[in-house]
Every structure is written in C-alpha cells, then in structure tokens.
Amino acid sequence: MIGNGNYMSNNSYPVAILKSDQTYELTISWTIHNSCNYKCSYCPASLNRGSSDWLNLEKAKIFIDRLEQRYIKNLGYKNILISFSGGEPTLWKGFAALCEYIGLKGMRLAITSNGSTSSKYWDKIAPFFDIIIFSFHSEHGNPTQFVENFKRLSENKNCVVPGVRLMMHPDPEKWIVSEKVSQLIKSSCEDYTLQAVRLVDGYDERPSPREGYSDKQLQFLSKNSFIVNKTGTKNPNLPRIYFDSEVIFEDGHREELDENKLLNKDMCNFEGWTCKIGFEQLFIKDNGEVYGGSCRIGGSYGNIKDPEEIKFPEKPVICNFKLCHCATDIRVSKTSPKFES
Numbered sequence: 001m002i003g004n005g006n007y008m009s010n011n012s013y014p015v016a017i018l019k020s021d022q023t024y025e026l027t028i029s030w031t032i033h034n035s036c037n038y039k040c041s042y043c044p045a046s047l048n049r050g051s052s053d054w055l056n057l058e059k060a061k062i063f064i065d066r067l068e069q070r071y072i073k074n075l076g077y078k079n080i081l082i083s084f085s086g087g088e089p090t091l092w093k094g095f096a097a098l099c100e101y102i103g104l105k106g107m108r109l110a111i112t113s114n115g116s117t118s119s120k121y122w123d124k125i126a127p128f129f130d131i132i133i134f135s136f137h138s139e140h141g142n143p144t145q146f147v148e149n150f151k152r153l154s155e156n157k158n159c160v161v162p163g164v165r166l167m168m169h170p171d172p173e174k175w176i177v178s179e180k181v182s183q184l185i186k187s188s189c190e191d192y193t194l195q196a197v198r199l200v201d202g203y204d205e206r207p208s209p210r211e212g213y214s215d216k217q218l219q220f221l222s223k224n225s226f227i228v229n230k231t232g233t234k235n236p237n238l239p240r241i242y243f244d245s246e247v248i249f250e251d252g253h254r255e256e257l258d259e260n261k262l263l264n265k266d267m268c269n270f271e272g273w274t275c276k277i278g279f280e281q282l283f284i285k286d287n288g289e290v291y292g293g294s295c296r297i298g299g300s301y302g303n304i305k306d307p308e309e310i311k312f313p314e315k316p317v318i319c320n321f322k323l324c325h326c327a328t329d330i331r332v333s334k335t336s337p338k339f340e341s
Helices: 057-074 095-104 119-128 143-154 172-188 215-223 259-264 327-331
Strands: 014-019 026-031 080-085 108-113 131-137 163-168 191-198 227-230 245-249 254-256 281-284 289-291
Touching: 014 327, 026 327, 057 080, 057 095, 095 108, 095 119, 119 143, 131 143, 143 172, 143 191, 163 172, 163 215, 172 191, 191 215, 191 259, 215 259, 259 327, 281 327
Parallel strands: 026 080, 026 281, 080 108, 108 131, 131 163, 163 191
Antiparallel strands: 014 245, 191 227, 245 254, 281 289
16 A cells, blocks of 8 residues: 655655656656856756757757657657756747647656746746746745746646745745745645755765754755645646655555655665666756766767767666755666565
8 A cells, every 4th residue: 555655754765666657658857958047056057057058949859759759659658748947948049939849749848947937928838838847946036926927827727737846945044035935825826736845965966965954944844845735726737746656665665756755854875776767767968968867877878969869778777876866866766676686
C-alpha cells in the first residue's frame, strides 16, 4: 500500500524510486538560454550571465523532429513533456512559436518562470502548457505583481493553475517577503499549490542544502513543502506534476514521491544506483548540449546546434553523485543495489 507522503517522520532510507505508469514517459528539461531579468545571489552565474546565444528556431524544430522519431515512432512513447527553464524562458522572442510547433507534434509543455512577464504575454502562451511553475525570489520579486499574475492565470479556465515555488532565503528580511507572498495567495486565491523550498549551495559543482536556517524556519519548510488548496470553481485545472512516482523504503513501505520532502530530509544520496536518465529524462543546457540529466552523468549526447548528429543513449547509467538536487532528476526511476538484489 502506498502511504500519504508522511516520510518526514520516517527514519528508513529509500532503496528505489519508481515512476507511475500514468505519468509522462519522457520528461525533457530544457534550459533554452541563460539570460534573466533577475540576478539572485544564490543562483549560479551560469544561469543568469546572458552568455549563451539565442536559440535558432529552425534547428530547434529539427531537434523536435528527432525526438519524435526516437521516442514516439521508435520506442512507442505516448506522453512526452518538454519543460522549459532558464534564465527566464519568456525573454526569447521565438518562444511562443516553438511552443506552438511542439504542440502540433502532440508533445506536452511545462515552464518554470519567475512570473515577472506581463499578464498579456501569459494570456497568450499559458494555454500551451500542462504545467506552469512560478518561482518567487525575494531578492528581486515584486510580491503584489507576482500574486496578481498568479491570480489572473488561476482564474482562467483556458490554462492550468500555476504552481508556486517560494525560494526561502534564511535571511530574516528576505524570509518575511516570501512568507508575505504565501499569505497573499492563501488569503486571495481559491485554487493553488505552494512549495516552500530550501536553497541549495554549490549548484555548479557538488550541490548541498543551504545551512543557516533556524529551527523555526526548518519547521516551516517541513510543514510547507507541498500544499494543495482546491476549494473554488473558477478553474478545474491544477497541474499534474506531483505524485507521479513512488518511493520504496528499506523497511518495505511505499510513499508517494515528494521531491522537496526528500531534499529537506537529506534523502537524495543515490550514489551507486541504476538510473534511467536518457530514457525517462533528457536535460538540455543553454549552450545546446544534450544530456540525460542535470548531473550530466554519461556525457553529452550531442548539441541541438547540430541536431542531426545527436546520439541518444542505449542503456541506463550508474549514479556517482552523493546528492541528487534537481527535482526532475529525482523523479527519474532509479534503484539501489540493495533493491536490485
């Protein structure tokens, strides 16, 4: 029997993460550029320095054709999700056109954005997406504008209700700003999902959870790692991104996967595990390099600047990292030697 995700109080360590048959067979995390209108202190420079070239739309379309041939026609996949991030994805002028082309191929879309783009732009592109994640960053974000954009989309029946990730900085002043956003959404919106997220340090090298949180802050992170509120009738479309996988523990019990809880509990050391990146997950850097995951284990498969030469993997990999910090990588099916034996 699968539990209700209450493993924050469980001391047994995971031995496997298995994806549900009902979820996307392949998730592609695509950092389409590294330009951003924010410069958050905790964000690595590689994600906001603006050094990458803008994507070539025609070559990007050829890459989509390659994905269609490999995973849909050859492997028989039926549910593929392409998830955009940056930088801030919406800064690229060709973004809407690429989203439309992907939709014509029958693939689904997701986006992680800081939510600062105009409400008119969101009205235009939001209907393309299965999943929209607005991440709030207290160092730069405008709480009022952020909540207004969120509320506008959450009440639009033509698009999905955005999920909100609150990047919780331990500095008391910044912490209060993020708490304010949480309170505004809870008090003014009928339908929402909220996640309070602990910051990660060493993102570009060997990532580790940020230290310096007070006991009270850690309790808040634990209690608010994932909150769903569905009380209204304005929009029936909550995002279907969560609880698509299950965690199997050493003592044999199973729980729905909550990536944020695993990270907060420090249960994401999968070193030595067999991982199906490349089959359930692809990761595309802002320079166009294609990998199996954000960890880049297994090396590059090629570059979308030369999409015809990309070579997709033939077998899973063995993880050699002590911390899997990326939510999409955590969701990929993976098994420990203990589970396999």
